[in-house]
Amino acid sequence: MHIDTTKITPHSDLWYFRFKKFNAEKYLITNDAWKFHFLSMSDFHNFISGNHTELDSYNELISKGFIKKSNYLEKMTWSVAQKNHFVWVGPTLHMIVVTLRCNHKCRYCHAAVAPMTAKEFDMTKETAKKVVDAIMYTNSPSLTIEFQWGEALVNYEVVQYIVEYASSRAMHLQKDLRFSLVSNLTLMTEEKLKWLFDNNVDICSSLDGDKISHNANRTGFQGDSFDTVTYWLKRVDEEKQKRWLWKIWALLTVTKQTLPRYKEIIDSYINLWLDGIFLRWLNPYGFAASDMETLAYDPDDWENFYKESLDYILELNKKWTPFKENITSIYLQKIFNAMDPSFMDIRSPSGIAIWWVAYNFDGKIYASDESRMLGRMWDDTFFMAEVTQSWSETYKNMMNSEILKIAVQASTLDGLPGYNDHVYKPYLWVDIIHNYKMSGSLYVPLVKDDKMKLQIAILDTIFEKLQNPDDAKILMSWIGR
Ligand code: SF4
Structure with a gap:
């Protein structure tokens, strides 16, 4: 008709x-x-x-609410x-780079890590103290400190210092505080594991799939990266279960080489008893930026990979293997739950600068982790402020920074032509850092926004799967419905 x-x-x-x-x-x-x-x-x-x-x-x-009544x-x-409950609170996710050093040199490393000998890229305790003071002064009652790439365990002493100092400050100020360590786990020891658990530091890691895919990406390590990380993934998970904690989760970064290996990748996650996977696309930062020809792919290739992976995961679920795709789960929560799942960047306005900030090893504060990665590429467009001796001054400088206002405005979809009119607008978000990196502008027409194409592909697939009662039942179970 x-x-x-x-x-x-x-x-x-x-x-x-x-x-x-x-x-x-x-x-x-x-x-x-x-x-x-x-x-x-x-x-x-x-x-x-x-x-x-x-x-x-x-x-x-x-x-x-489509038809108005009294x-x-x-x-x-x-x-x-x-x-939109999240708009009421200030910065809640604080990423700290305690070092830029790493014992790997992964082909796509978005952080463009420094070699192990380059100790000048470590955060000092003096800077760490100023960073924690700045975090504690922010107005959010609930805070998460996340240790991000390089490899945080290289500067373990400063990780310990931050955890102990921040915990005592949070208790004094009555703030709810969580810690998360993102690590390649290859420098983990039993002693560190015990200390991290005893001090309530959650642990997550990266796993680029099966042994072939993982080791192809994770170069520069003296040993077998896959064997080492999977040993520690199991150990961390074991320890979590003993303490009645959530299962460990791992992050996958999809490169061109891993696209055809989706079955092997998913199987390797399941063999490790992980309960889900993030099919995370590659970003054009750090080492990846200089090797896009070998590593990157078109949005259409990722879309096929996503659909094939999702079909495979749904089939596994039908054969009684419970496992989920986590990006799909986030969008399902956005579609069905009363409240936004508060995944930092997947919302409008995006969390950049206002809910999520990154503190570099040298005390420079950036609008997000990706902003800090751009800084590593000699582009300080998203630099917000420096940590200073005075935490109130640091916070004021952050909140008054021009880039904060620009980031909030540019990532609010209401009023953005093309985005605001799109049927999926309630569930979409715009990655202004990615758009800036690819085009030099924060404002990119929707049809030229590659990240938007990926989101639309995900949402089209979800809404299509929801038409099939068997698939819909599985998808709904991923969000506890
Ligand atoms: S991706 Fe992670 S493990 Fe690999 S070099 Fe970068 S920080 Fe190190």
């Missing part, structure tokens, strides 16, 4: 909505309360023509506020 959109008349009882023709039979509509609904061609025609009462889903459309304003205000 052909819909003549010129015949659409404004109806005061329709709330603002976005739409797209999903397939030959259905239209998908969404609204700013992040609700979605599928309408057949004829129902969509009736919906936009004002014949709502003829729709079978009339009451459902009222409950989802109490709709209070209901939708509450719903929108709940979804």
Whole structure:
């Protein structure tokens, strides 16, 4: 059936909505309360023509806020506020680079690590103290300190110092504080493991799949990186289970070489008893930037890889192997949960600068980890401030920095042409650092935004899978429904 959109008349009882023709039979509509609904061609025609009462889903459309009824304003205000709960708090995720050194030199390393001999790239205790003071002064009652790449265990003494000092400050200030260590695990020892657990430091690692894929990416290590990391992944997981903690999770970075090996990669995660995988795409920072020809791929290639991987994971689930794809889970939570899952960058405005900041080894504060990676490439566009002796001055400098205001404005999808109109707008986010790196501008037309293409591919796939009751049941189980 052909819909003549010129015949659409404004109806005061329709709330603002976005739409797209999903397939030959259905239209998908969404609204700013992040609700979605599928309408057949004829129902969509009736919906936009004002014949709502003829729709079978009339009451459902009222409950989802597509059709206004008496109490709709209070209901939708509450719903929108709940979804955007994160806008009320200040910086919550604080990434600290205690060193740029690493005992690996991975082919794509986004941090462009320094060699083990280059001790001038270590954070000193004096800088660490200023960083912790700055973090504690921020206005969020709940804080996470994450130790990020280079390899934090290379400067373990400063990791310990930060954990002990920050814990005592947090207790004094009554702040909820968590720690997370992102490590390649190859410098782990039993003694360190015990200390980290005893001091409530959560641990996660990177695993680029099976032995062939992982070792192909993870070069520069004196030994077998895959064997070492998998040994420690199992040990950490064992220890977590003893202490009744969540399972360990690992991060995958997808390169061109790993695209065809999706089955081997997923199998290797399952053999390690991991319960999910992040199919993370490659970013154009650090060493990856100088080797894009060998490592990178088109968004279409990643889309195929994602679809094949998801099909394989769903098949495994049907054979009683519970396992999930974590990026899919994040979008499912955005679609179905009352509150945003608060994944730092996957939201609008993105977490960059305002909820998520990165402290470099030398005390320079950047708007995000990727901003700091650009800084390593001699581009300080996203530099916010330096840590100073006075934590209140540091915080004021961060909050008053121009880049914070620019980042919030540029990553807010409302009002961005193309993005704001897209049917998936409620679930999308824009990666301004990536766009800046690829085009030199924070504002990139949607059709030229590669990260947006990936998100649209994910959401198209999710909504398509939700049409199949067996697949939908599995997907919903990933978010506890
Ligand atoms: S990716 Fe991680 S393990 Fe590899 S060189 Fe960079 S910091 Fe080291």
